[in-house]
Amino acid sequence: MENNNKVAGNEVFSLSNMSVHYGESLAVDGVNLPIYENEITAMIGPSGCGKSTVLRSLNRMNDLIPGAKVGGQVLYHGQDMYGPEVDPVQVRKLIGMVFQKPNPFPKSIYDNVAFGPQTLGMKGDMDEIVEGALKKAALWDDVKDRLKDNAFGMSGGQQQRLCIARAIAVKPDVILMDEPCSALDPISTFKIEDLMMELKKDYTIVIVTHNMQQAARVADRTAFFTVDTERGEGSRVGQLVEFDETSKIFSNPADSRTLDYVTGKFG
Amino acid sequence: MSQGIPKRASGAAMAAAAVTQNIYKGANNKALVGGIMFRLLLLSALGIAMIAILAVIAWALVEGAARVNVGLFVNNPSSFRPEEAGYRPAILGTVQLIAGVILLIVPLGVGAATYLELFADRTRWYNRLIELNIQNLAGVPSIVFGILGLAFIVRGVFDLGFVVAAGSATIAILVLPTVILASREAIRAVPSSLLDGAMALGATRLQAVRKMVLPSAAPGMLTGVILAVARAIGEAAPLLLVGAATFVTFDPNFWQDGYSALPVMIYNYAGRPQEEFHTLAAAGVLVMLVVLFFINSIAVWLRARYERTW
The missing domain is CATH 1.10.3720.10 (MetI-like)
Structure with missing residues (x-):
């Protein structure tokens, strides 16, 4: 874990001994994880290992689930993200999220992108904001002639890029992506991956993915989660097994469970 | 050798016929009759409801239509x-x-x-x-x-x-x-x-x-x-x-x-x-x-x- 070849930037997030409960049941426990600026960090692992749970606790989307409770510490640029003075709404303005299934609003393409800036009362020319966000999301050329069309008329891949544009429009610091390509075909997936490589120049990206090749292709660092089997029958508690540079995770992981997973022996 | 081939082929054809003999209409008349009966039952339930509504409308029309002015x-x-x-x-x-x-x-x-x-x-x-x-x-x-x-x-x-x-x-x-x-x-x-x-x-x-x-x-x-x-x-x-x-x-x-x-x-x-x-x-x-x-x-x-x- 120590001899990283990549020069690590600033830590955007630092998770220490972080855990998440849903009501009485523990979903994920003991996560220690740094996430570095302007990198793509991937979280991989089998279903139920808590990777999405960890992702959703990075912008306090877990607050929306009744009974969800985060333990341990989540620092965001050194600030305790779950401190009593922190307003989760303000946190979400800085840390955007793209979901598994594209979820455009039932509005025009333009209004989808403008919704965030309008709702947050952002200053500036709205046409410019929308155009800038759509260009950054590599969608402008596809849609510039039909900005007033309903977003539901777009293809799945375009919808997902619209959701990325929508997140970019509010000028975030971090973009979280929860299996953004799992509902897309391979060509659309490649476009999103290209886009992610482009976006990491300006943003810090954390992506949860079921697709190991995707993690290998795009991520600078990869965190492997799994279900902790030493907690006895019936319990399904996720844990972080290993976090390292992506190349190391896929070629020479330190933990045998990681090796089994990335070589396809299990999961 | 040359005799064996058609023999084997006809064996395969017979086996295939045994599999497909029941795919034709009429093979299961009991289920067919049951299906028709069930459909009639559903239709009659719908019919009774419709008759009640139509009766009200018909009565109102016959009795009152001439009075609508x-x-x-x-x-x-x-x-x-x-x-x-x-x-x-x-x-x-x-x-x-x-x-x-x-x-x-x-x-x-x-x-x-x-x-x-x-x-x-x-x-x-x-x-x-x-x-x-x-x-x-x-x-x-x-x-x-x-x-x-x-x-x-x-x-x-x-x-x-x-x-x-x-x-x-x-x-x-x-x-x-x-x-x-x-x-x-x-x-x-x-x-x-x-x-x-x-x-x-x-x-x-x-x-x-x-x-x-x-x-x-x-x-x-x-x-x-x-x-x-x-x-x-x-x-x-x-x-x-x-x-x-x-x-x-x-x-x-x-x-x-x-x-x-x-x-x-x-x-x-x-x-x-x-x-x-x-x-x-x-x-x-x-x-x-x-x-x-x-x-x-x-x-x-x-x-x-x-x-x-x-």
Whole structure:
């Protein structure tokens, strides 16, 4: 874990001994994880290992689930993200999220992108904001002639890029992506991956993915989660097994469970 | 060798025939007959329901169609000249009544549904109690709401007297559970990914609900309101208790004593011995049926127009 070849930037997030409960049941426990600026960090692992749970606790989307409770510490640029003075709404303005299934609003393409800036009362020319966000999301050329069309008329891949544009429009610091390509075909997936490589120049990206090749292709660092089997029958508690540079995770992981997973022996 | 090949081939053909011998129609006549019987049973159930509706419409048409004229709408009632009597005060009363009902049920119904669906903490016992009560209230007989209106709205707490406003409030309470349930359905049909998407952009819960969830649920809510209005138009029993007179010969005023409503007026005409009044009642029924058909059509149209697959 120590001899990283990549020069690590600033830590955007630092998770220490972080855990998440849903009501009485523990979903994920003991996560220690740094996430570095302007990198793509991937979280991989089998279903139920808590990777999405960890992702959703990075912008306090877990607050929306009744009974969800985060333990341990989540620092965001050194600030305790779950401190009593922190307003989760303000946190979400800085840390955007793209979901598994594209979820455009039932509005025009333009209004989808403008919704965030309008709702947050952002200053500036709205046409410019929308155009800038759509260009950054590599969608402008596809849609510039039909900005007033309903977003539901777009293809799945375009919808997902619209959701990325929508997140970019509010000028975030971090973009979280929860299996953004799992509902897309391979060509659309490649476009999103290209886009992610482009976006990491300006943003810090954390992506949860079921697709190991995707993690290998795009991520600078990869965190492997799994279900902790030493907690006895019936319990399904996720844990972080290993976090390292992506190349190391896929070629020479330190933990045998990681090796089994990335070589396809299990999961 | 050369003999063996066709032999083997015919063996394979026979085996194939054994597999496919039952794929033809008529192989299982028992199931076929059962299917037909079941379909007939379903059709007869539908038929009985349709016959009841058609019988009402046919009766109203035969009895009352000839009596539908301008006078029916613009003339005041008369107790001794049925051929000239009309429904004017009853129609005006119903219109005012329903206007009041709509003004009350839209904000209350949408508000209650929004709270229950999007803000209430369902782990709290009082929220579950409220939910259970609303579901039960939808099944309470309308006359009970009439007594409630009489005790608390006409007299008691609000002390409005026997005015249209009191009738509106009573009917509003009566149909409110239906509106709340329909509105909750409409809200539930909006995928939570919309709320999540808006909140992930930094919108507050209130902003996300107001700008995203409620506009998406509006057509469904409107359908609920329209169906509630259709029910409200037909209600007679609670109105009799809260002061709708069966016989009024002057135009109603929302805050003044003395009003009637269409179903109440029909009830009055139908109870009179003269045949002419029965014709008049049938004509009134016809008018109500047309109005209800129109309202329900709007609801169906709205539903079809804004139906959305997410």
